Structures are given as structure tokens and as C-alpha cells.
Amino acid sequence: MKRYKILITLFVLGSAFASCSKLVIEDPITEKKVVFEYFWKSVDEKYSFFELKDIDWDGVHDRFAPTISETMSDEAFFDTLSVMIDLLHDGHSGVTSTFNDHKYVGFFTRGPENFDARLLMDNYAHGWGAVKGALNHISLADGQVAYIYYGDFSSTITDADIEYLIEKYKDTKGIIIDVRNNFGGAVNNIFTLASHFANNKTLVMKSILKNGTGHNDFTGETETYLQPSVKNYAGKVCVLTNRKVFSAASVFTLVMRELPNVTVVGDTTGGGLGLPIGTEIPNGWQMHCSGSQLLSTGGECFEMGIPPDVQVDMKKSDMEKGIDTIIETAMQLILKEE
């Protein structure tokens, strides 16, 4: 009898624990209609620019829901979700499946290319001989102007890298920081680089984050300040931009434009001023989209692109002569006597 009691107790305890396991471990759902609804709802509740871009996401649901069937191929289903998420017009949005990826890239077709890497190498950089960390650098205008190219914010830059360049080019009249064709990367590189061009603690941007399921559910504004670094550059600075300046590179532009000695030259950036967030949907695919808004100090949202202080496009006639119109404009601004 005693043994039976022990067995019954163990059975009851085991059953209880097994039930708890089912609370955590659930079978995945691959029915396309279920996945579609989860995908649509995830975007609906997380995306941060519906109002700004005047997107009718309910209308998107009504348009695409009838096209979803369990008999459609995975490829066709993936293409449908891709078309849906492209309607956000956001380079931070996309869908990833087990067989294909899709990202919105329309942000850089809103203007001319405004960058020619080969022209730069042949006529200015002479093969990019000098590289400090992730920063290519050369001197221009007989040593009066320093030129630094930073092509990927995912590549780590250090204070030591920048301090070396500031020391090397300390006698120049100005520095050109070229971030054209920089699609972004890590946020911490923004501060590492920008802090060497700030002389005082400076308010550089504000941010609001989604904090609820409604399209207008946001936190209050959080202010971001830039602290000056120990070793700073005191001369003029020009930041060069084009439509392929996106995400962290756009944020860098947003930060630098608040500094008094900085002029942004070139074309409007590609935007991307919402931090990308995402989720795994029930069939094992993933979606990502913006979940916040980064604002200028004046409260403006430049998600569709930050306009430059000096708008200039590369001229075809200049390019035929091996001239980068945007670099030349920046050099003129630096060399111009006050």
C-alpha cells in the first residue's frame, strides 16, 4: 500500500510538471493564414512611422488577406509578405525566410548616386594608401584640407584612431568626413567619431520609442547629449552625404549638424531614423521594422532623409574630368576666408 502511495504521488507530481512543460513548449504553426495575421499584427503593433508616412495598414490587410491560401507556394507567400512590408518605404524593414531575404532598398533611389568610388580612388585617394583602422585618409589642397572616408559604421573605430588623425592633420584648415554610401552599423561608433569634433556638451538629438500597440503609443522624448572628447579638432568640418547614407550614418549626420563648426554637404541622406526591431513569426521566418523615431533637437523627424546644409549633386561634366563636385564644394567651403 505504501508503495502505491509513493507511485501515485510521483505520478501526480510528474503530470503537474509535464503540464507546465506544455506552457513553454508549443508546436510551431505553419498555416499561412495564421502566419499572415501574426505578421500583419506584429508590424501593426511595432512599426513607428505609420502616421508620419500616412500608411493605411488596415487597408494593406484588406488588400492582401484574400490572396493568402494554404495551397500557395512558400515562394509566393514570401513574395506577398515582401510586397506588404515594402509599403512601409523603410530601409529598416524586411522579411527573412529559410530560403530568401527581402529588404526595402528604395531609400537610395530617391536621388542621384552622387558617389563614384573609382573616380575618388583615381583622382583623389590615389589607391587609398593610408588607412587608420576603418578610416581611409588623405590630404588635399596642398595639405590645407584633410579628407577621411568612413564607409561602414559596422567597422569599429577607436579614440586612438581618430586622435592619430587629428594629430596628423592638426595644421589643416578643415577636415572632410565623407560618409557617402555608408549604410550604417553600430551606434557606439557614432559617438566615438563625433565626440572629437565637439567643443562643449551639446544636445544633438531626441528620441521616442514605441511603448504600446497603438500607432501613436510612444514614450516621452529622451534627449541625447554629445560629450566632447579629450583630444578634439578645432577647425572647420564638412560631412559629405548622399542618398545611401542610411541608419547609423544618418544618425551621425543628425548629430554632426548640431555642432557649430560642421557643415553637411551633398545630397539628402537616405533616412533610416528608427532603430530596427523585429520578431520571429510562427513559421520560422523573421520580420523587422523600425520601432522608434529619432528626432532633431527641434523635434523634426527626418526618417525620409536629412537635408544637407549645402545641397550639391555631382555634375556629369565634372565627373568626366575626374572631379568629385561634392568634395570640391566642401574644399571651397573650408578654404573660403571668413
Add this chain to the structure above:
Amino acid sequence: MKQLLFSTLILLAIVFPAFAETPPDSIPNYNYLALGTSINLAAAKDQLNTSLSYTGITFGSVFEFYRAKSNRLFYLGNIMSSGNLHPYKRPNGYSNTVQLISENFQMRQQWLVYNNSEKNFLVYFGPEVNFKLGMRINNAEIGNSGITYEAALSLGAAVNVDKYFSIDPIFRGGTPSNWKIGCSLSHPLLSTVFTPPYIGLPENLLQENALFFDVKSNYSTLLTRYVNLQANLSLTYFFNNRNGIEFSYLYDYTATYPDVNPAKTLNRMVFLKLLYNF
């Protein structure tokens, strides 16, 4: 909430000393340090960044201190574990890893509430302070939503049941034998729980030297919004020099229920511990 905390503390202060009784000779009297390793069957589901359940095997280590004196049992323990989980049943062949990291610190002061000296059967009951951190690093293409966590500080209750196969050398003046079966059960009563905010990112993310944890994103609760059921079953063999070796199983279920994005984690851990008597 402060009134609730105060009331709970008063209640615990009144109730637990009431269990104190004059100890008979057969109650254990010892100090032990335990060190051990574990292999864990783990599962997690976090609605902030996934609709999928993840399962896998993780590995851990444990450090414990026991002190039984008079009719009281004091316990201090720390369990750490980490490892990779994978999507349960891999929908569409989906391959991904979630690194699961768990840290659990517990401190208990229990009183002997039942003692059957003929059957060498003891029951301890008392309050527990528990700090638990669970972190999940999801490597999927989900932007900045890859890292999720919960950190909870709890005041709870724990019951400990020990059945000795013999008395000496653990018991004073009993018949010699070397085995113990023990089980314990604990659950938080009052908790403060830190979880990621709605989109998983802290408001101060875009600050220089920003913390990843958002200290503003937390809630306090009684039983309803934080569950951490821990059930332990152990078998211990004591050597003649009073040191011992223990084989145990811990069932550890954690669930957080913030306003949005609940998360659940299950660790089923098998431990092998070496006990040092001093």
C-alpha cells in the same frame, strides 16, 4: 505596494519564529559546502521577439552552503547555467540559436516545523530571498530585438522535507547509516521584476555609454504576475568522514507577465554535487 510589502514582512516575522521549538537530540546539526555541475534540459518562449518555443541542453554550476543548527536550517545557494537552444520542431527547417543564460541566487532561513524522530523525517519551512536573472540572446534577423531578459528580486516561501535513512553521523546519537532523500519546494510571494520595455530597447539606448537594461521598466507583484516554481528532489550519500555526494533534480519554471510580451523559461536540471562538511 509599500503597504503590501510591509504587511508581508510583518506576517513573515510573526509566523516563522512561531515554528521554533526546543530541539530534540535527533535534529541535524551540521555545516556543509557543496560544489557541483549540472546538465539541463531547457526551454524558453519570449513573446517580445519570437512566436516560437526553443528547447535545448545547457550546462551549469552550483555553489551551496547549508547550516543546520538547533531547529533552524540556513541555506545559501547560487546556480549559473548557459547554453544554446534551438527552435522546437524547426518549422520549415528553420535553424537558429538562442543563447540562454540563467543566474539564480537564493537565501533561506527555515525552521523545523515537523520532526518524526522514529522515521527520521523532518520538515522545514521558512522565508526565502531569491534573485533571478534570465537572459536570452536570439541570433535571428530581428534587428535590435535580439536580447531579452528578466531580473527578479523576490521574497517567497520554501518548504524542505528530509528523510534520513539513518542518523549518525548526521544526527547526534542515532543509529548509523549514510543516506538522505530530500525535497524542497519554493515560490515567490512578493516580487519586483525587471523586463525589457515594449520594443525591447531602453529609452536611453542612444546615450554615450548607455546601459542595455532599462531600470525604469519594472513592476512589482504578488503571486499573479511572476511565477518561479522551484521543486528539488535529491539523494545524498554521506561518507564516514561526514563529507558527501549528492545527486539531485531541480524543476525550475519561470514566467513573467508584464503588461506586454510575457516570457516563460523552463529549466530541468540534473546536478551532481560534492558536499564538504566543516
